[in-house]
Amino acid sequence: MNGAWDVWSACTPACATHAVRRVPATVTARRCAAFAHAVRRALTDGERMADPVRLRTHARALLTALGIRLESPAGALRAAADTRTRETRRGTAPAAGTPAPGGPGTLIVVNHISWLDIPALLAVEPVTLLAKREVGGWPVVGGLARRAGTHFIDRGNPRELPHAIDELTELLASGRSVAVFPQATTWCTGAQGTFRRATFQAAIDAGAPVRPVTLGYTQHGLPSTVAAFCGEDTFASSLRRTLAARGLTIGVTAHPPLSAQDAGHDRRTLAALAGTAVMGGPPRPTRHAPERAPAPQAPLCGTSPHLRAPAQAPHHV
Incomplete structure (x- = not known):
């Protein structure tokens, strides 16, 4: 717990298990090399990476380097006009996070499972992200998030909350679509936790629609927790599991938008409706058991300094 408005999750690294057998070590090694190459290309792109197409x-x-398949319809994160999506396809869109013409942006509310949530969202639509300050220092993901125009907040300081909500309101009112993780921390499945209400006030004040989005992780069609990044887990150990995961797919499902202007939709109601849409009903407790026979893990591909990270604190976003 880093502050008065942090959330504690009961999930631990023991929750993260493979739903099917691991890939051979040779496949893990190939993915490792491909991932390191993709990281170098992304980071050497510098400020040019702010372009939505890039x-x-x-x-x-x-x-792709990690062997992950992404399932999402084009423009899934847009709740209103898809002007920016069309511009992006033509290669004429402004830098990620810049205002789109024609009314307020969309508050995109997403469940939070893994560090992979961020590249999955950016791979669908390079929207602005609202994340805790520590995310900016995460390997790989931090660089992507900063170049995507992410706005970082200090969750350890309760006095920052009103300022963060005011800033979010201004972003939405200016036409930017912003993705947030209202669960405030990571859980090993998408059916746990609750949506905190504060960010929904920004949608009400800006007159912005709310788009609930569900991220789901499967392996060959079976629900999987292998990508979960919870508790005292580290980026290195999470990356090892991901490199060895067979048939890992991230599904991005956009639900019908909610209107912040509907009668009776205060922030409490909006948070409850969005949480139900994203998590498929009231939060349910999940029992966690360690994997029965874990295989030895291959060494982290780890000569690149961009792939090294110290132990992480609980992951509240």
Whole structure:
């Protein structure tokens, strides 16, 4: 717990298990090399990566290098006009996070499972992200998030909350679509936790629609927790599991938008409706058990300094 408005999750690294057998070590090694190459290409792109086309390309390249399949319809994160999506396809869109013409942006509310949530979202639509300050220092993902125009907040300081909500309101009112993780921390499945209400006030004040989005992780069609990044897990150990995961797919499902202007939709109601849409009903407790027979893990591909990270604190975003 880093502050008065942090959330504690009961999930631990023991929750992260493979739903099917691992890939051979040779496949893990090939993915490792491909991932390191994709990271170098992304980071050497510098400020040019702020271009939505480049940002999306790099995010997809990282997922492809890890052997991850992304399932999402085009423009899934847009709740209103898709002007920016069309501009992006023509290669004429402004830098990621810049205002789109024609009314307020969309508050995109997403469940939070893994560090892979960020490249998955950026691979679908390079929207602005609202994340905790520590995310900016995460290997690989931090660089992508900064270049995507992410706005970082200090969750350890309760006095920052009103300022963060005011800033979010201004972003939405200016036409930017912003993705947030209202669960405030990571869980090993998408059916746990609750949506905190504060960010929904920004949608009400800006007159912005709310788009609930569900991220789901499967392996060969089976629900999987292998990508979960919870508790005292580290980026290195999470990356090892991901490199060895067979048939990992991230599904991005956009639900019908919610209107912040409907009668009776205060922030409490909006948070409850969005949480139900994203998590498929009331939060349910999940029992966690360690994997029965874990195989020895291959060494982290780890000569690149961009792939090294110290132990992480609980992951509140």
